[in-house]
Amino acid sequence: MSTLETLPSEEVYTLFQKLVYDKLGIHLAKQKRMMLGHRLLKRVKHSQVNGFSDYFRFITNPDNSNELEVALELMTTNETFFFREEKHFEYLANAILPKINPNREYKVWSAASSSGEEPYSIAMLLNEHCPTPWSVVASDVNKSVLAHARKGIYIDDRTKLLPKKYRQTYCVKGTDEFEGYMRVKPELRKRLHFFYFNLLDNMASLGKFDLIFIRNVMIYFDDKTRQKIINGLQKCLNKDGYLFISHSETLHGLEHSFELIKPAIYQRTS
Numbered sequence: 046m047s048t049l050e051t052l053p054s055e056e057v058y059t060l061f062q063k064l065v066y067d068k069l070g071i072h073l074a075k076q077k078r079m080m081l082g083h084r085l086l087k088r089v090k091h092s093q094v095n096g097f098s099d100y101f102r103f104i105t106n107p108d109n110s111n112e113l114e115v116a117l118e119l120m121t122t123n124e125t126f127f128f129r130e131e132k133h134f135e136y137l138a139n140a141i142l143p144k145i146n147p148n149r150e151y152k153v154w155s156a157a158s159s160s161g162e163e164p165y166s167i168a169m170l171l172n173e174h175c176p177t178p179w180s181v182v183a184s185d186v187n188k189s190v191l192a193h194a195r196k197g198i199y200i201d202d203r204t205k206l207l208p209k210k211y212r213q214t215y216c217v218k219g220t221d222e223f224e225g226y227m228r229v230k231p232e233l234r235k236r237l238h239f240f241y242f243n244l245l246d247n248m249a250s251l252g253k254f255d256l257i258f259i260r261n262v263m264i265y266f267d268d269k270t271r272q273k274i275i276n277g278l279q280k281c282l283n284k285d286g287y288l289f290i291s292h293s294e295t296l297h298g299l300e301h302s303f304e305l306i307k308p309a310i311y312q313r314t315s
Contacts, residue, residue, distance in 0.1 A: 053085075085120070118190070134167075138170055151180075153167055159190050161197065162203055163260070164237055167181050169214075181236070182239075184242035201227060216228060244262070248278070248280060253283050257287070272299050279313065284314075286313050288310075288312075289311075290309050290311070302314060
């Protein structure tokens with residue numbers, strides 16, 4: 046493959062954009078063409094095809110569904126870290142948990158959990174501050190990051206906002222070949238349930254939650270898809286429950302029954 050073929054042409058990139066949208070409802074921005082080329086180049090070579098155009102035809106062949114799954118995961122994986130947007134966790138600990146119903150389990154769904162840093166952060170905080178039994182479920186459309194999350198092994202760079210107390214209580218430091226890494230202790234890992242879920246699917250079977258985190262994913266959807274997702278989330282959230290989105294996102298322009306409480310924090314009021 047020549048240097049000129051390390052990026053897909055604009056025409057071929059448009060095909061990849063449509064594929065990701067049709068399969069996952071995610072919109073790849075025009076400026077992501079270089080990112081896509083970088084992430085898929087090894088798979089193009091591995092598949093022994095002549096460029097990105099041939100690779101697109103290869104992964105859309107029904108006989109190559111496994112490679113299609115690999116490509117979709119590479120195109121949509123995003124990096125995250127522990128206690129990202131810490132204001133959310135402060136509000137959860139100081140304003141929400143002291144007022145929860147003491148007579149029932151507190152249920153949380155991390156709806157775009159990626160490699161697990163977010164749900165583990167939630168679980169650590171709940172274990173410290175929640176006065177009742179609690180549960181955390183975490184879902185993602187990317188099966189490889191879910192596998193990573195279940196293992197609970199992270200490079201130290203991902204833990205820069207992790208409070209020292211939580212690191213000492215809930216994590217073990219890697220040694221020898223694992224130096225520079227840490228792992229979430231099994232006592233906490235076994236309390237979380239990670240599962241595959243496409244946000245475009247019917248959410249009714251998931252049950253009801255008191256708090257839903259859906260951060261840094263809505264920006265990849267168009268308004269029609271975002272409205273569909275919000276409709277589903279409303280049905281999954283208990284009355285007076287909370288919805289946390291990213292500070293880079295908004296529900297502006299969407300129909301919903303949420304009240305904005307704090308930046309990027311909504312409460313279901315009806």
